[in-house]
Amino acid sequence: MPDITIISDESFEEPAYTFADAARYAGVPYQTVRYWALGRNRIPGILELAENYPPVLSFANLLECHVLNAMRTKYRLHLPKVRLALQHLRTESSTRHPLLTKQFQTDGVDLFIDEGALINVSRGGQATMREMLETYLERIAWHSKGLVKFYPFVAKHSADEPRIISITPKIAFGRSVIDGTGIATAVIAARFGARDSMEDLAREYQRSEQEIEEAIRWEGAYRTAA
DSSP: OOOGGGOOOGGGTSOOBOHHHHHHHHTOOHHHHHHHHHOBTTBOOSOOOSEETTEEBOHHHHHHHHHHHHHHHHHOOOHHHHHHHHHHHHHHHOOSOGGGTSOEEESSSSEEEEESEEEEGGGTSEEOOOOOOHHHHTTEEEOGGGOEEEOOOSSOSSTTOOOOEEBOTTSGGGOOEETTSOOBHHHHHHHHHTTOOHHHHHHHHTOOHHHHHHHHHHHHHHHHTO
């Protein structure tokens, strides 16, 4: 994964998502996103938001929520442990978003980073061996010239999930689209809800029925989470 410092496009850092938006796109409970952003009971948050008053997340923050979600669901990491690791990484890498610069690892308590060796940054840099969080990290595609795409999980959080729906700040104002197009999934779902068939939509937009179906499925899950 390239270092985030290669990203020069301002849209990567622009305020674009409410807590509700980020929760839906990253598949994270609303209160969890709020906790990561603002903290609770005098414990500060761990995200450096694009805008604080009112709090709004950037595309970079959305990706951070996606990575944090992998750790939350499988390893139940505690916020103080994550903050300790991030403070170390921000010092080492001089970036606002260290979660996006390296591949993190965990043993269920501490947070890790891969820098050739597997380093436990929560315990002062002790080397250790842990499996990488590849399934989540591979949903973030880094292209040349600073283009970054996020492929959210639609039906299940697994490596074989199709990459049909994508999100990037450069397209549709950072809203979900059929990958490789500017066709918003919300538009497809609305048309389907108005009784346009998948066959007719595929013909009109010149996309496969699989793409149309995935857009409808994604918006169904998206709205259910609202």
